[in-house]
Amino acid sequence: xxxxxxxxxxxxxxxxxxxxxxxxxxxxxxxxxxxxxxxxxxxxxxxxxxxxxxxxxxxxxxxxxxxxxxxxxxxxxxxxxxxxxxxxxxxxxxxxxxxxxxxxxxxxxxxxxxxxxxxxxxxxxxxxxxxxxxxxxxxxxxxxxxxxxxxxxxxxxxxx
Numbered sequence: 001x002x003x004x005x006x007x008x009x010x011x012x013x014x015x016x017x018x019x020x021x022x023x024x025x026x027x028x029x030x031x032x033x034x035x036x037x038x039x040x041x042x043x044x045x046x047x048x049x050x051x052x053x054x055x056x057x058x059x060x061x062x063x064x065x066x067x068x069x070x071x072x073x074x075x076x077x078x079x080x081x082x083x084x085x086x087x088x089x090x091x092x093x094x095x096x097x098x099x100x101x102x103x104x105x106x107x108x109x110x111x112x113x114x115x116x117x118x119x120x121x122x123x124x125x126x127x128x129x130x131x132x133x134x135x136x137x138x139x140x141x142x143x144x145x146x147x148x149x150x151x152x153x154x155x156x157x158x159x160x
Contacts, residue, residue, distance in 0.1 A: 003036035004077045006097065009068050019067040025104045026060060029092035032076035041134060053121055055088065055110035061145045062106045073097040081139040083131045085122050086112045091139060091148070102152070107145050 013024040020028070037043040048054055068074050075095045082089035088110045094103040114121040123131065139148065 002077065003040050003079060004075055004099070005032045005035050005039075007032065007074055007076060009070055009072045009074060011070055014070045018070040020069070022064065025062065025064070025068070025094060026106060028074075029076055029078065029094065029106050030108070033078040033090060033092055036078050048127075049115060052115050053112055053124070054115055056113055057108055058087070058111045059109040060106060062104060063145055063149055064104050065102045065149075068094060068103045074103060075099045079136045079139065080131060080134045081107075081136055082141050083128070083135055086120050088131065089141060105145065105149055
């Protein structure tokens with residue numbers, strides 16, 4: 001299943017050169033991930049909050065490859081690439097509309113927290129089963145984001 005959505009780059013999200021502002025890449029990708037969870041997996045983040053746990057971002061690592069321009073339609077993809085006892089690692093990418101030219105790649109680490117205490121918590125067993133079912137197996141995280149980017153370019157899976 002391909003987790004992807006299309007967005008149009010808005011004027012108010014651009015810098016004076018008409019390029020998507022660096023911080024907006026992250027906003028677009030996080031919003032797309034939430035959309036993907038709902039659309040493709042029927043997961044609503046608010047449901048976990050009601051159960052007493054949620055996630056906070058503990059790390060973003062982003063590599064900008066090509067600018068996304070004002071009024072350009074972009075394809076945003078996201079995948080769960082690592083599941084730990086108390087963390088998730090999600091890969092998100094922005095491509096051109098054809099999904100051939102990579103604009104940016106982001107790895108975000110989310111840490112599970114207890115809503116009442118605000119402290120790190122181990123994922124519940126039923127969540128782990130759900131997460132492991134969504135985990136993609138073809139992403140090697142051992143060499144980090146730069147290694148992943150080199151791998152994508154080497155395989156000619158993306159144009160840079």
